[in-house]
Amino acid sequence: MSNTELKKAGLKTTLPRLRILQLLESSKTRHMSAEEIYKTLLELDEDVGLATVYRVLTQFETAGIVIRHHFQSSSGTAVFELNERSHHDHLLCTDCGKVIEFEDKIIEERQQAIAKQYGFDITDHCLYLYGRCQHPENCEHNK
Amino acid sequence: MSNTELKKAGLKTTLPRLRILQLLESSKTRHMSAEEIYKTLLELDEDVGLATVYRVLTQFETAGIVIRHHFQSSSGTAVFELNERSHHDHLLCTDCGKVIEFEDKIIEERQQAIAKQYGFDITDHCLYLYGRCQHPENCEHNK
DNA sequence: CTACGTGCAAACGGTTTGCAATTCC
DNA sequence: GGAATTGCAAACCGTTTGCACGTAG
Secondary structure (H helix, E strand, O other): OHHHHHHHOOOOOOHHHHHHHHHHHHOOOOOEEHHHHHHHHHHOOOOOOHHHHHHHHHHHHHHOOEEEEOOOOOOOOOEEEEOOOOOOEEEEEOOOOOEEEEOOHHHHHHHHHHHHHOOEEEEEEEEEEEEEEOOHHHHOOOO | OHHHHHHHOOOOOOHHHHHHHHHHHHOOOOOEEHHHHHHHHHHOOOOOOHHHHHHHHHHHHHHOOEEEEOOOOOOOOOEEEEOOOOOOEEEEEOOOOOEEEEOOHHHHHHHHHHHHHOOEEEEEEEEEEEEEEOOHHHHOOOO
C-alpha cells in the first residue's frame, strides 16, 4: 500500500522510502522533524542515514506526499506531515508543543479576495497561530 | 530621535544601534536581512561587525522595535521590518520578491474565534500568502 | 546490467558565542 | 572607572552534497 503510493509518485520502491513513509503513516505525532524520523528508525533497528532521510523527505515533498513546515517555535527545524487530509492551518501551543489543525472557509475566502485585490495569484500560503492552550499540563507529549 | 527610541527600549545609545535603526527607518526596502543591513552599512563606510548586526536586531526584536520574519521564499534567511505600523500580514511574489502588507479585520476576528473554540490564548501569528503578482517585470527591485 | 539510490563524511550558510579590546555614561 | 558593547574568529546546527558502494528492476 505504501508501495503503490511510491510508484504513483514515480519513486522507486526502496527500503528507506518505505520505512519513512510507513513511519509517517503510523506515527501518533503527525509532525516530525528529519532528526526525529531518523532517530525513531534507528531505535527500530532500521539503519538509514540522516542524509537519506532528508533526501527522501524532499522527494516526498515535491511529490506532494508530505508537507514541510517551518514553525517559529521549533527554532529553524523543519517538520513534516503527511499530506493526506484536506488543506488546513495550524494552532500551536508555545508552552507544550501541542499542534491543532483547523480549517476555515471564511479565512480562505478572504485570502482569495485580498489576493485578487492586489492582482496576485496565490500558489501557497501558511497561517500559524501561536499561543497557549488552557491545559498545557496534560499535553506535554502530545506534539 | 532614534536616540529616544533606544532609551525608551532600555538600550544604551551606541553607534551600531543608532546606525542600524536609522538605516531601517530610512530604507526604501521595508524588509531587510541581517546581511543586507551589514553590507549597506559597510558601503556607507560605517564599520560594524555582522555579529553585532545580529545581536542588535535580536535586541530590537525583544524590545518590540523590529519584527523578524521567516519567509519561505528566502531560503531560511530571516528578514526584519520596523514595527511601527499597526499589525499586518504579508503577500509575497515568488517571482519578483515584491512584498505587500495588508490588514484584514475579518481574518483577525476569525483567528480569535478559532483560538477561543480550541481554548487557546493567541500570543502571535503569521500569515504569509505566496503567489505571483500580475506585473512582476516592473517590480524586480521592489522588495 | 545499469541507472538509480544510499551511507558516510565533509561542506554549506545563516546565526550565535567566547573573548579581548573598546565605548558609553 | 566600570559595566555594557563591540569586532573578530571560531563554533554551531540544520541541511545539502560529492563520492564510492549497494540495490531495484
